[in-house]
Amino acid sequence: MISFSSADTESALxxxxxxxxxxxxxxxxxxxxxxxxxxxxxxxxxxxxWEKFKPEELANFNSFIKNPALVQAWYRHRxxxxxxxxxxxxxxxxxxxxxxxxxxxxxxxxxxxxxxRAGSREVIELHGNILRNYCIDCGVQFDxxxxxxxxxxxxxxxxxxxxxxxxxxxxxxxxxxxxIAEKHARKCDLFISVGTSGVVFPAAGLPxxxxxxxxxxxxxxxxxxxxxxxxDVTFQGKSGEILPKLMSLLKS
Numbered sequence: 001m002i003s004f005s006s007a008d009t010e011s012a013l014x015x016x017x018x019x020x021x022x023x024x025x026x027x028x029x030x031x032x033x034x035x036x037x038x039x040x041x042x043x044x045x046x047x048x049x050w051e052k053f054k055p056e057e058l059a060n061f062n063s064f065i066k067n068p069a070l071v072q073a074w075y076r077h078r079x080x081x082x083x084x085x086x087x088x089x090x091x092x093x094x095x096x097x098x099x100x101x102x103x104x105x106x107x108x109x110x111x112x113x114x115x116x117r118a119g120s121r122e123v124i125e126l127h128g129n130i131l132r133n134y135c136i137d138c139g140v141q142f143d144x145x146x147x148x149x150x151x152x153x154x155x156x157x158x159x160x161x162x163x164x165x166x167x168x169x170x171x172x173x174x175x176x177x178x179x180i181a182e183k184h185a186r187k188c189d190l191f192i193s194v195g196t197s198g199v200v201f202p203a204a205g206l207p208x209x210x211x212x213x214x215x216x217x218x219x220x221x222x223x224x225x226x227x228x229x230x231x232d233v234t235f236q237g238k239s240g241e242i243l244p245k246l247m248s249l250l251k252s
Contacts, residue, residue, distance in 0.1 A: 017249035024101040027188040033195025090239035091118035128166035135160040198227030
């Protein structure tokens with residue numbers, strides 16, 4: 001691992017930019033740190049009337065069945081927060097990379113839809129999307145916020161409970177999404193981990209998979225992570241500052 005301070009970040013980014021050509025195959029793995037720069041609170045942030053609940057008490061299927069109105073209300077609250085923030089310069093830089101290289105894929109652990117809003121077209125959502133919902137009985141999809149009135153539970157026309165389309169504690173990742181993510185990790189020549197702590201598996205295993213297949217690994221984070229020792233290069237700082245600098249150094 002080679003780690004760069006702010007003093008030589010510019011030259012290190014220039015070296016990285018030299019590796020990126022029109023034929024490059026780039027995979028971005030993004031986590032909560034990217035969205036935090038847009039003002040999206042982390043999953044465990046204390047937030048008003050919800051501070052008395054632990055995330056584990058709300059983000060699991062048993063809690064949903066026990067008190068669906070409560071869980072739906074929490075996710076409506078979180079969806080409202082997401083709808084009131086905007087993609088940041090890091091999101092935008094990642095989206096612009098698509099026009100510079102042959103293949104650019106975003107694998108994200110975030111559920112906030114900000115990559116799509118920034119313009120990224122190929123986004124693999126490992127943990128779902130908080131702006132989608134579905135009926136647990138018939139599977140019908142509902143886009144947008146859950147509408148809850150007078151504390152009532154939102155039901156599908158078939159009578160089934162409507163839940164957010166996100167991965168809860170104790171649930172498996174969408175098998176097809178992770179299979180596609182693994183495929184891209186094996187095929188890419190540059191793997192860039194951005195704003196993820198590298199502690200949540202199986203997503204945290206993707207960098208190692210990419211490296212074993214010959215990819216060059218880069219990390220962008222505000223602090224060292226469990227993935228740092230695996231990386232070829234690490235940049236310490238905000239993705240909204242580092243990624244736009246990288247983009248400005250790319251050859252047209």
